[in-house]
Amino acid sequence: MFNRNRLLAVCFTLVVLSVVAVSTLGGTSPKSVSAALQRLPTPVPNRISLEGKALSTTGRSIRSSKPSSNQTSLSPSNDEVAAPSHHPQHAKPIQDAPCPLVYPRLDADQIKAGKRPYIFGGPAENCKMCNEKDQQAMFCRKEASAKTCSMDLQEALLAGLLNEMHRSDVLTFTPCDLWKHVSGRTVWVSGDGTIEDMFDALQCFLYEFVQQPAEWRKPMKVNGMQSNRLGIINVECTAFIQDTKMCFIRCDVGQCQLNHVLPFLEVASRTNDLFVVNFGLQFDNNYIDRLSDFVGQLKLRQNKLPQVIWKDTVPTHYSNPLGDFMGGTAPFACAPLAGGSKNLWHSPEGHLETWDPALSSLLRGGTRNHASSQMLNAVSVPTISVYNYTVPLWQYHRDGQCTLYCFPSAPEIGVYGLFAALEKQAHVGQQSVISRHS
Numbered sequence: 001m002f003n004r005n006r007l008l009a010v011c012f013t014l015v016v017l018s019v020v021a022v023s024t025l026g027g028t029s030p031k032s033v034s035a036a037l038q039r040l041p042t043p044v045p046n047r048i049s050l051e052g053k054a055l056s057t058t059g060r061s062i063r064s065s066k067p068s069s070n071q072t073s074l075s076p077s078n079d080e081v082a083a084p085s086h087h088p089q090h091a092k093p094i095q096d097a098p099c100p101l102v103y104p105r106l107d108a109d110q111i112k113a114g115k116r117p118y119i120f121g122g123p124a125e126n127c128k129m130c131n132e133k134d135q136q137a138m139f140c141r142k143e144a145s146a147k148t149c150s151m152d153l154q155e156a157l158l159a160g161l162l163n164e165m166h167r168s169d170v171l172t173f174t175p176c177d178l179w180k181h182v183s184g185r186t187v188w189v190s191g192d193g194t195i196e197d198m199f200d201a202l203q204c205f206l207y208e209f210v211q212q213p214a215e216w217r218k219p220m221k222v223n224g225m226q227s228n229r230l231g232i233i234n235v236e237c238t239a240f241i242q243d244t245k246m247c248f249i250r251c252d253v254g255q256c257q258l259n260h261v262l263p264f265l266e267v268a269s270r271t272n273d274l275f276v277v278n279f280g281l282q283f284d285n286n287y288i289d290r291l292s293d294f295v296g297q298l299k300l301r302q303n304k305l306p307q308v309i310w311k312d313t314v315p316t317h318y319s320n321p322l323g324d325f326m327g328g329t330a331p332f333a334c335a336p337l338a339g340g341s342k343n344l345w346h347s348p349e350g351h352l353e354t355w356d357p358a359l360s361s362l363l364r365g366g367t368r369n370h371a372s373s374q375m376l377n378a379v380s381v382p383t384i385s386v387y388n389y390t391v392p393l394w395q396y397h398r399d400g401q402c403t404l405y406c407f408p409s410a411p412e413i414g415v416y417g418l419f420a421a422l423e424k425q426a427h428v429g430q431q432s433v434i435s436r437h438s
Helices: 002-025 030-038 108-112 135-140 151-162 175-182 193-205 224-230 254-268 287-300 357-363 366-378 410-437
Strands: 186-191 235-240 244-250 274-277 307-311 344-346 352-354
Touching (some): 186 254, 193 244, 352 357
């Protein structure tokens, strides 16, 4: 009996030591991350109560009542920005240096009186863009182009956002607000066409900070090692003042990110850079596996990559209840999700709500955002969450399809989402510093 007890004690000690060793070394492969994520607690499924009201852990609800009006509001997502990255040493504190340009903050009354919000192309004091006649300047001013929303749509969006001023700073935040987070860094942005649009909106928002003479989206010169990792993928960069760059890497699917973008950034970027990424719309039946592999690689390469920020997947508005692309050729007739605000609406708190259990996936941002939020939160990657903002924008698509949006609309809202994510992360980081020294 004594020997048996000793043997059990030794076995228990070995198990404890092995757990400590794994935790200390932090070695995690993509497959083991995938298995671990499968064991994570998942939100309790929506369930209809006796009163006909869904009980949910998501902060959104299914209700038996219909909305009091057919007006669709523009409201922020209920998804909170995640905690700081899993490598907090990469986080950059808010800079105290003054902004090199002057952007007086506008309020709602000024905007109602005719002042153009900066995110809609409004000019800075002593601006350059407002005097330029080239196509880039006209595009950034949201003047007539193939990608620009009609003035009627722009005014409608502006009016909708003004009605939600108590919830949103989209119209009042300034380029200086964002500049303090990106100055001195390279902002790498990678994904499909929707992410490319956000990149173009980001460049326009910071137009006045572009290094002169301006060279927009100039192909990056890469060395042999970088070229080997990129393969046929191209990198286009725009130089800004104060040693700042914005670079775009077109890479639509997860396998491309795994095979090319992450290996390239490992040798081409600095750890205090930013990497904004999404692959959500262009995917195959193995999307969950690719997403799991991607998260696993972030963990394995965490000390060699920039600070990663995930951009949520914007809704598409094809003519079916969930708005998904089901095949066919352009031009398409776009339609509101779920058939309109009689079936899907925003609560006063900004949550999506519905009376129909069949639409419950929309309350979690769709199946892709639901999966990505769980996996990326598990490794503390911040998320740009603007899905709820863009649900009502079914009339803002362009090019005869229901995926890409015109400017200004979803791309600019994504830029604000980037600012909100960086602002919250900086605040959390400052709180951590205070707690360590208190």
